Amino acid sequence: MLLIECPYCGPRDETDFKCGGEAHITRPEKPADADDQSWGDYLFMRTNSMGTHYEMWCHSHGCRRWFNVCRDTLSNKIHAVYKMGEPPPRVDDPTRSRSQ
Amino acid sequence: MKYSFASLLRNAFSYHENWQSAWRSPEPKREYDAIIVGGGGHGLATAYYMAKEHGMRNIAVIEKGWLGGGNTGRNTTIIRSNYLRDNSAQIYEHALKLYEGLSQELNYNIMFSQRGVLNLAHNQHDLRELSRRVNAIRLNGVDSEFLNPQQTKAFCPILNVSPNSRYPVLGASLQRRGGTARHDAVAWGYARGANNLGVDIIQNCEVTGIRQSDGRVEGVETSRGFIGAKKVGVVVSGHASVLADMAGFRMPIESHPLQALVSEPIKPMHDTVVMSNAVHVYVSQSDKGELVIGAGIDGYCGYSQRGSFPIVEEQINALVELFPIVSRLRMMRQWGGTVDVCPDASPIIGKTPVKHLYFNCGWGTGGFKATPGSGWAFAHTIAQDEPHELNAPYTLERFNSGYLIDEHGAAAVAH
Numbered sequence: 001m002l003l004i005e006c007p008y009c010g011p012r013d014e015t016d017f018k019c020g021g022e023a024h025i026t027r028p029e030k031p032a033d034a035d036d037q038s039w040g041d042y043l044f045m046r047t048n049s050m051g052t053h054y055e056m057w058c059h060s061h062g063c064r065r066w067f068n069v070c071r072d073t074l075s076n077k078i079h080a081v082y083k084m085g086e087p088p089p090r091v092d093d094p095t096r097s098r099s100q
Numbered sequence: 101m102k103y104s105f106a107s108l109l110r111n112a113f114s115y116h117e118n119w120q121s122a123w124r125s126p127e128p129k130r131e132y133d134a135i136i137v138g139g140g141g142h143g144l145a146t147a148y149y150m151a152k153e154h155g156m157r158n159i160a161v162i163e164k165g166w167l168g169g170g171n172t173g174r175n176t177t178i179i180r181s182n183y184l185r186d187n188s189a190q191i192y193e194h195a196l197k198l199y200e201g202l203s204q205e206l207n208y209n210i211m212f213s214q215r216g217v218l219n220l221a222h223n224q225h226d227l228r229e230l231s232r233r234v235n236a237i238r239l240n241g242v243d244s245e246f247l248n249p250q251q252t253k254a255f256c257p258i259l260n261v262s263p264n265s266r267y268p269v270l271g272a273s274l275q276r277r278g279g280t281a282r283h284d285a286v287a288w289g290y291a292r293g294a295n296n297l298g299v300d301i302i303q304n305c306e307v308t309g310i311r312q313s314d315g316r317v318e319g320v321e322t323s324r325g326f327i328g329a330k331k332v333g334v335v336v337s338g339h340a341s342v343l344a345d346m347a348g349f350r351m352p353i354e355s356h357p358l359q360a361l362v363s364e365p366i367k368p369m370h371d372t373v374v375m376s377n378a379v380h381v382y383v384s385q386s387d388k389g390e391l392v393i394g395a396g397i398d399g400y401c402g403y404s405q406r407g408s409f410p411i412v413e414e415q416i417n418a419l420v421e422l423f424p425i426v427s428r429l430r431m432m433r434q435w436g437g438t439v440d441v442c443p444d445a446s447p448i449i450g451k452t453p454v455k456h457l458y459f460n461c462g463w464g465t466g467g468f469k470a471t472p473g474s475g476w477a478f479a480h481t482i483a484q485d486e487p488h489e490l491n492a493p494y495t496l497e498r499f500n501s502g503y504l505i506d507e508h509g510a511a512a513v514a515h
Contacts, residue, residue: 001408001409001410002408014408014410015410018399019399019400019401021354021401022354022401036500036501036502037500039500040352040499040500040501041350041500043443043499044352044443044499045350045351045352045499046341046350046351046352046353046354047341047350048341048351048353048354048355048401049341049401050339050341050342050355050403053401055400055401071400073355073401073402073403073404074402074403074404075404076402076404
């Protein structure tokens with residue numbers, strides 16, 4: 001069971017939350033000009049890191065607000081929790097990680 | 101050596117101490133015609149069919165741990181081919197047909213038991229969806245039939261079909277040719293078969309890099325040094341994105357923990373397989389008497405090979421509701437694997453942006469049943485450098501072209 005620190009409510013069990021997948025994926029700026037390649041990349045391609053991973057969570061059974069979590073996908077250790085719009089924190093992690 | 105009654109008798113005289121090992125453990129050569137990365141069922145099947153159907157002999161299978169130690173040895177061993185989409189029906193049905201003759205072909209008992217697979221409907225929507233699926237599956241020439249609650253109860257007497265239950269059973273689809281097989285034996289049988297055809301099986305050898313020049317593959321860097329290869333096929337399930345990253349491209353895959361558990365062994369009481377996609381519980385009874393129970397995936401990415409406890413709780417709730425008879429049964433073991441989930445719940449089998457580098461991944465929660473078909477199609481793809489008609493639609497490009505094979509919500513959430 002993950003213990004996730006909601007930036008608005010404090011620590012809660014993982015069953016309070018819903019994971020929204022990888023964070024910091026940006027929609028093509030000019031959708032009308034985007035080709036199939038960039039739409040495919042935006043919609044489907046994922047970093048899927050083994051190690052440090054940046055993802056979105058929603059406190060769906062609490063305040064219902066979205067925020068970001070930096071978590072290690074091997075050890076499940078949560079390195080940082082930060083609000084939407086904030087830059088991703090850099091993590092010096094000894095486990096294998098890929099550039100985000 | 102061929103396994104037979106005569107060989108069993110002969111070895112009985114030496115107290116079964118002189119059985120030769122089922123495959124060699126050779127030192128890696130400097131270069132191979134083809135290397136398969138990943139010694140699970142799919143990888144070993146690929147090597148076997150490359151040798152047998154395409155006459156390639158200079159092949160190696162490289163495995164970072166031990167054979168079948170990943171998802172091949174962690175699944176709930178269910179085999180079925182009742183998929184909705186035409187493309188899925190073809191490849192899973194091909195796999196099922198190969199399974200039907202596999203023990204004979206490999207001279208290795210994979211304990212394939214066609215005990216039937218039931219898929220339950222718990223509400224009106226499930227019921228309509230199930231009826232539609234039964235018809236679509238039959239149109240594809242795959243056996244499937246619809247059972248009403250009484251027929252379902254007759255086929256699986258321990259099932260709670262009371263209308264007052266939390267998950268009332270309103271009907272079920274049945275594939276009589278479906279069932280289970282011993283998953284380790286599938287890996288070992290293919291390993292032995294491939295070994296007999298000259299394939300080198302190299303265990304405890306982790307791939308750390310994929311060497312390429314001018315956009316074509318040259319070999320793999322491993323924990324035991326560089327091994328050259330004209331062609332490289334990667335079949336590593338949950339770690340597909342990691343290998344793709346080594347090769348310099350991205351995959352539309354997310355790796356999730358998926359878990360299963362077994363109960364203490366009890367007398368035979370459940371002679372079929374029951375699956376309920378809606379409540380994520382999949383149950384069969386092994387020959388040892390344990391109930392084998394599969395759960396759903398965790399909702400977040402993970403490579404930890406262990407699932408979270410709330411999933412187990414949810415799964416056991418559903419289990420006890422569907423089978424009240426097991427309420428006092430104790431669970432003996434619980435484990436997890438890392439599954440590679442594709443956005444459309446269908447696999448990717450084919451070429452990649454790197455020449456002569458091929459990927460077979462994205463089987464998600466349901467790869468075991470496809471093992472022979474996957475190996476068959478992937479062997480053709482590597483040997484001929486073009487996809488077999490079975491896997492032609494399963495390209496990586498489909499995520500850019502939009503030609504998805506959408507099995508989500510249809511059939512493929514299950515194992």
